Structures are given as C-alpha cells and as structure tokens.
Amino acid sequence: MKNIDVIMKWKEGNEALSYNGNLSTDGTRLYSYQLVIGYRSGSGTTILADYTSPGGSFKSMTTSQHIGIARVHANHLMNAVIFENTPWVKPYRSTLS
Numbered sequence: 324m325k326n327i328d329v330i331m332k333w334k335e336g337n338e339a340l341s342y343n344g345n346l347s348t349d350g351t352r353l354y355s356y357q358l359v360i361g362y363r364s365g366s367g368t369t370i371l372a373d374y375t376s377p378g379g380s381f382k383s384m385t386t387s388q389h390i391g392i393a394r395v396h397a398n399h400l401m402n403a404v405i406f407e408n409t410p411w412v413k414p415y416r417s418t419l420s
Contacts, residue, residue: 371397372406
C-alpha cells in the first residue's frame with residue numbers, strides 16, 4: 324500500500340501497512356518504523372507530531388517524509404516532545420508486521 328493510502332486509512336480509523344512496512348497504523352496510532360508519529364482520537368481528530376528538523380525533533384529523512392505527507396491531512400501538528408509525553412503515545416509500539 325502507498326504511504327498516502329496508509330495515512331488515509333489512519334484518518335478513517337482503519338489498520339494499514341505500507342508496501343515496505345515503514346509506515347503503518349493500527350487505526351488509532353500512525354507509526355513511522357516503530358515510532359508513534361500520529362494519534363487519532365475517538366472523535367476522529369488526528370494529531371501529528373512534528374518529527375522534522377524545523378520542528379526541532381528530527382528522527383530520520385524517512386520519518387520526515389512521512390510527516391510531510393501526513394501533515395496536510397492531520398487536524399493538528401504538535402511539538403514532538405509534548406506529543407511523546409501524552410498518555411496516548413508513551414506505552415505503544417507498532418504491532419503490525
């Protein structure tokens with residue numbers, strides 16, 4: 324599945340996995356590799372962490388590309404340090420394979 328399709332599935336609340344496995348969603352959380360980069364609330368609001376160089380929390384070029392694609396579809400962009408310390412992110416790792 325293409326990255327944009329994974330992002331759209333996340334927005335819909337459905338599971339998806341990119342063709343190479345680097346981007347995935349369990350329908351609630353959006354993952355770049357094993358890193359949670361997005362969260363979808365029960366009401367459907369989507370929040371994306373800014374893991375980019377301009378955002379001050381650069382992780383990798385691929386993760387930055389995932390953020391770049393998803394940011395136009397997310398409802399909110401959040402500082403990554405704040406995002407990491409929310410209860411929706413801390414205990415989770417990708418379970419899709």
